[in-house]
Amino acid sequence: MPVIGLGTYSLPGSVCTNAVRQALQSGYRLIDTASFYGNEREVGEGVRSSGVPREEIFVITKLYPNQYSHAGRAIDEALKKLNIGHIDMMLLHHPAHNDVETYRAIERAVKDGKVRSAGISCYYVRETDRFLPQVEIKPALIQNEIHPYYQDSEVIRHIQSLGIAVQSWYPLGGRGYTGAMFGHKILREIAAAHQKTPAQVILRWHLQRGVVAIPGSSNPDHIRENISVFDFSLTDEEMTRIAALDRNEKHDWY
Numbered sequence: 001m002p003v004i005g006l007g008t009y010s011l012p013g014s015v016c017t018n019a020v021r022q023a024l025q026s027g028y029r030l031i032d033t034a035s036f037y038g039n040e041r042e043v044g045e046g047v048r049s050s051g052v053p054r055e056e057i058f059v060i061t062k063l064y065p066n067q068y069s070h071a072g073r074a075i076d077e078a079l080k081k082l083n084i085g086h087i088d089m090m091l092l093h094h095p096a097h098n099d100v101e102t103y104r105a106i107e108r109a110v111k112d113g114k115v116r117s118a119g120i121s122c123y124y125v126r127e128t129d130r131f132l133p134q135v136e137i138k139p140a141l142i143q144n145e146i147h148p149y150y151q152d153s154e155v156i157r158h159i160q161s162l163g164i165a166v167q168s169w170y171p172l173g174g175r176g177y178t179g180a181m182f183g184h185k186i187l188r189e190i191a192a193a194h195q196k197t198p199a200q201v202i203l204r205w206h207l208q209r210g211v212v213a214i215p216g217s218s219n220p221d222h223i224r225e226n227i228s229v230f231d232f233s234l235t236d237e238e239m240t241r242i243a244a245l246d247r248n249e250k251h252d253w254y
């Protein structure tokens with residue numbers, strides 16, 4: 001799985017299609033969507049119109065709890081809306097009382113070749129430890145809120161120690177929070193030292209913690225900027241300075 005992807009939460013209609021196409025043409029190979037975002041059709045359109053071979057692209061989508069009671073049908077609906085052949089990874093969007101049963105439908109879809117791999121989202125230590133012993137296919141990925149103000153280091157260590165990849169949602173803090181974070185003196189100083197932007201420094205920090213990041217954007221300049229993070233690295237001291245910014249401040253409720 002590529003380590004930087006495009007997040008598509010809150011990107012509607014043609015804004016979404018254009019952002020996906022732009023990202024793929026800028027070198028992205030990972031796109032994150034969800035039934036809940038209402039844009040699987042547009043993501044599929046962006047993938048098909050990008051000119052990038054389908055086999056190079058990794059598309060993640062998710063089942064929302066209101067679909068858990070009819071997961072098999074919901075997976076088929078996602079396949080139809082995306083219309084890109086298979087789904088590379090299907091996640092459970094949230095824990096729920098019937099999540100194990102729902103995950104079994106994803107496991108069946110993996111065996112049937114409709115879905116290539118399975119994962120979960122918004123699972124922290126307790127939720128993960130409850131879930132894992134009950135499933136056959138170990139989730140390949142857990143997608144959780146992680147950014148400099150909510151670093152969740154212990155959860156990351158726990159998940160990584162299980163051999164499961166960690167992916168950050170709200171990698172830049174989430175809409176409405178990015179401006180204040182990008183203005184932080186320490187991030188600005190580190191960015192200036194590397195002639196990069198605070199957004200690029202944050203994304204590089206995720207990568208150096210072994211965390212995959214899926215920044216959301218519909219702005220072509222930002223989309224290009226967010227994948228230009230492979231030509232510099234943060235020093236141990238810079239990583240420590242960013243670690244000190246943690247406020248245990250979640251920007252969403254789950």
Ligand SMILES: NC(=O)c1ccc[n+]([C@@H]2O[C@H](COP(=O)([O-])OP(=O)(O)OC[C@H]3O[C@@H](n4cnc5c(N)ncnc54)[C@H](OP(=O)(O)O)[C@@H]3O)[C@@H](O)[C@H]2O)c1
Pocket residue numbers: 006007008009010032033093121122143144168169170171172173174175176178199200214215216217218219221222223225226
């Ligand atoms: N599993 C879950 O429960 C869950 C929950 C939330 C999100 N997600 C996933 O995680 C993805 C990322 O979260 P997000 O998109 O909500 O938040 P985010 O990536 O933390 O931040 C997106 C915001 O940052 C701005 N931005 C992006 N790149 C920038 C740059 N280089 N310079 C300045 N501003 C920049 C975007 O505005 P512009 O459009 O102007 O660039 C947008 O306002 C989502 O799209 C979704 O795929 C999953």
